[in-house]
Amino acid sequence: MVVSEWDQLKLHLQEWVEECRESSAAGKVAEYIPELSKAKPDLLGIHILDAQGRSISAGEAQDSFTMQSISKVFTLILALMDHGESAVFAKVGMEPTGDHFNSIMKLELVQPAIPFNPLINAGAIVVSSMIKGENAEAKSARILSFFRELAGNSNLEYDREVYLSESKTAHLNRSIAYFLLDKGVLGCGVEEVLDIYFRHCAIKVCCEDLARMALVLAFDGKDPLTGKTLIPRRYVQIAKTFMVTCGMYNGSGEFAIEAGLPAKSGVSGGILTLVPGRYGIGVVGPALNSKGNSIAGVQLIERLSQALDWSLF
Numbered sequence: 001m002v003v004s005e006w007d008q009l010k011l012h013l014q015e016w017v018e019e020c021r022e023s024s025a026a027g028k029v030a031e032y033i034p035e036l037s038k039a040k041p042d043l044l045g046i047h048i049l050d051a052q053g054r055s056i057s058a059g060e061a062q063d064s065f066t067m068q069s070i071s072k073v074f075t076l077i078l079a080l081m082d083h084g085e086s087a088v089f090a091k092v093g094m095e096p097t098g099d100h101f102n103s104i105m106k107l108e109l110v111q112p113a114i115p116f117n118p119l120i121n122a123g124a125i126v127v128s129s130m131i132k133g134e135n136a137e138a139k140s141a142r143i144l145s146f147f148r149e150l151a152g153n154s155n156l157e158y159d160r161e162v163y164l165s166e167s168k169t170a171h172l173n174r175s176i177a178y179f180l181l182d183k184g185v186l187g188c189g190v191e192e193v194l195d196i197y198f199r200h201c202a203i204k205v206c207c208e209d210l211a212r213m214a215l216v217l218a219f220d221g222k223d224p225l226t227g228k229t230l231i232p233r234r235y236v237q238i239a240k241t242f243m244v245t246c247g248m249y250n251g252s253g254e255f256a257i258e259a260g261l262p263a264k265s266g267v268s269g270g271i272l273t274l275v276p277g278r279y280g281i282g283v284v285g286p287a288l289n290s291k292g293n294s295i296a297g298v299q300l301i302e303r304l305s306q307a308l309d310w311s312l313f
């Protein structure tokens with residue numbers, strides 16, 4: 001008897017979660033944003049959603065966490081929808097750095113001085129400064145309502161504690177923003193752009209929200225559950241390409257070899273990934289590896305991809 005992929009998932013997902021959970025012990029919860037250090041290190045959850053609205057979840061998939069860098073994929077898309085490709089890529093590059101996500105090392109290396117890509121902090125800060133709106137509040141409101149639409153969840157909100165915690169301690173991001181201001185690549189002032197950036201990083205989600213957002217990317221911008229096109233296909237193509245080349249920061253190469261899927265991680269331990277034309281997937285596991293990616297989450301996605309032959313390559 002041939003067991004369908006969906007049945008295989010139903011059969012094994014919980015067991016794979018428990019196996020991968022063990023690797024959390026080798027990781028560390030992010031502490032540089034003090035509020036994130038409260039997360040449970042051995043938590044691991046996953047939610048997988050398909051185009052018919054069928055879902056499978058395992059582990060602590062209901063727990064909520066902040067999007068952090070996962071949000072950068074969607075602010076990039078919104079900036080592209082606001083301004084088009086040539087305006088956005090005049091201010092931010094398309095190349096991986098091979099450096100840590102908050103590194104300032106390469107900022108001075110290129111002329112004009114634009115960040116290497118939109119998924120490192122420097123690039124995402126530039127992107128946040130490009131979102132259209134009257135003022136910081138209006139820009140943040142547009143981002144939140146775009147995210148709510150993509151997640152099919154009108155209740156998405158900021159985690160105020162995490163937002164304040166990052167805002168008070170973000171000396172490195174502040175220095176990056178001042179550098180960008182000096183080079184003339186910021187579309188607004190330092191505190192305004194950081195407020196927008198910290199807010200979208202602090203949008204609170206659960207694995208199901210990430211899976212639904214990922215499903216829209218998996219279906220080229222059309223939400224298969226409503227039939228509504230939310231993002232032009234070209235911008236999804238750009239976002240997915242960045243996810244493959246830079247989505248897991250300086251761990252992107254290894255992840256492409258081991259899992260072969262577009263993915264984006266955040267320091268809260270969240271990972272959004274997808275199987276094109278098939279599934280949207282949200283994962284959370286707060287213990288991080290040295291690259292700032294969820295240690296158990298990475299292992300779980302690699303495990304799934306290898307078991308079910310999902311690699312795109």
Ligand code: GLN
Pocket residue numbers: 067068069070101102121166173198201265266267268292
């Ligand atoms: N808000 C975080 C920061 O700027 C996002 C980083 C991340 O998730 N990798 O440091």
